[in-house]
Amino acid sequence: MSFSLIIPTLNEAENIDPLLSGIFSLDTLGSQFEVIIVDDGSTDGTPDKVRQWQNTHNVRLIERRAQPDLTASILDGTAVARYEVIAVMDADLSHPPDKLAALIQPILDGTHDITIGSRYIAGGNTVGWPFYRLWLSRAGGWLARIICDVNDATSGFFAFRRELIGNITKNARGYKILLELLMTGQGRLRVKEIPISFRDRLHGNSKLSLTHHLVYLLQLITLAGGTVSFHTASRFAIVGFLGVFVDVLIFQWMTGHGASLASAHISSFIAAASFNYTINSKWSFRLHHAGHLHWQQFIRFLTVGVFALLLRGAILAWLVYTWGISAEWAIFPAILTTAMVNYLGSAFYVFPRTEPP
Numbered sequence: 001m002s003f004s005l006i007i008p009t010l011n012e013a014e015n016i017d018p019l020l021s022g023i024f025s026l027d028t029l030g031s032q033f034e035v036i037i038v039d040d041g042s043t044d045g046t047p048d049k050v051r052q053w054q055n056t057h058n059v060r061l062i063e064r065r066a067q068p069d070l071t072a073s074i075l076d077g078t079a080v081a082r083y084e085v086i087a088v089m090d091a092d093l094s095h096p097p098d099k100l101a102a103l104i105q106p107i108l109d110g111t112h113d114i115t116i117g118s119r120y121i122a123g124g125n126t127v128g129w130p131f132y133r134l135w136l137s138r139a140g141g142w143l144a145r146i147i148c149d150v151n152d153a154t155s156g157f158f159a160f161r162r163e164l165i166g167n168i169t170k171n172a173r174g175y176k177i178l179l180e181l182l183m184t185g186q187g188r189l190r191v192k193e194i195p196i197s198f199r200d201r202l203h204g205n206s207k208l209s210l211t212h213h214l215v216y217l218l219q220l221i222t223l224a225g226g227t228v229s230f231h232t233a234s235r236f237a238i239v240g241f242l243g244v245f246v247d248v249l250i251f252q253w254m255t256g257h258g259a260s261l262a263s264a265h266i267s268s269f270i271a272a273a274s275f276n277y278t279i280n281s282k283w284s285f286r287l288h289h290a291g292h293l294h295w296q297q298f299i300r301f302l303t304v305g306v307f308a309l310l311l312r313g314a315i316l317a318w319l320v321y322t323w324g325i326s327a328e329w330a331i332f333p334a335i336l337t338t339a340m341v342n343y344l345g346s347a348f349y350v351f352p353r354t355e356p357p
């Protein structure tokens with residue numbers, strides 16, 4: 001079997017010996033493979049542990065000096081890999097090395113493009129994780145199913161043909177490089193999931209943080225085609241505030257000049273929506289907009305606005321009449337929900353991503 005096995009490490013000194021012994025003692029893999037350990041500045045002596053294996057086994061060590069990152073490490077490892085088939089696994093003994101052959105063979109045979117060591121299909125399981133970890137992982141997997149038909153898209157144990165990595169942007173970061181890979185083929189990739197028993201690490205700590213979870217959510221949104229980001233959200237909020245002034249000014253002016261309540265209400269809404277659309281398309285979502293105003297896009301913006309308005313009324317009525325909350329307080333959650341719906345409608349429906357993520 002000719003393949004490169006990439007193992008990212010961050011403070012895994014205690015795991016290196018049992019991991020590499022486990023891999024090199026397998027007789028299913030033959031001798032035609034290399035192990036590339038990509039270390040991200042471990043301070044517990046991980047690189048020294050790896051060096052001890054370098055004279056006797058086909059082990060390479062890459063010591064990164066950049067900002068530590070799992071995806072960036074795997075990209076760097078792939079860039080120097082000698083073989084066309086790449087496998088990735090964690091260093092913390094969570095993934096069973098004896099499943100490597102089953103992962104690699106379908107890629108070598110050319111029957112599949114990506115294989116995944118899956119915890120969430122028949123025969124797979126997770127041992128030793130606390131409930132919250134399992135729940136978070138399952139939730140992440142279910143969300144991923146919105147964009148790709150895979151049971152364990154957050155697995156860290158997978159194999160693929162090296163050329164696929166060329167479709168991933170060099171700036172990709174975070175924990176979920178597999179998700180990026182799966183999305184490169186836009187549903188045309190042949191994917192096979194192989195059941196594995198994942199067990200929680202015995203030594204060292206997980207490096208998965210809240211930031212990684214948030215980055216994952218943003219990554220999902222981006223891959224799904226949305227343009228959600230702090231940049232677009234903050235500008236959208238500013239435009240929303242300005243739009244309220246436009247709305248109120250026109251409403252006051254019209255009612256002050258004898259217009260009926262209905263015509264003042266509708267006119268001020270359309271004027272504010274036009275104002276918001278123009279500034280959002282030229283400023284907030286400028287990067288995701290062709291540069292000139294589109295009628296179709298404007299109609300979509302109005303549609304989202306009307307829907308949000310109806311929703312606001314429904315939430316208000318529900319909070320006031322069903323829950324007995326006073327209207328002065330109920331208006332706040334109603335506005336908040338409407339603002340979010342408006343923003344997500346803009347990010348996914350009015351100004352979706354036009355360029356590949």
Ligand code: GDD
Binds near residue numbers: 007008040
């Ligand atoms: N080079 C490098 N740089 N390696 C890293 C970094 C980093 O910034 N962060 C973590 N690693 C390495 C760890 O040393 C370990 O070998 C592997 O990546 C997994 O990291 P953990 O932090 O131990 O992940 P986990 O066990 O909690 O997470 C498991 O579940 C995740 C969610 O499903 C793994 O299966 C992950 O692969 C999976 O994404």
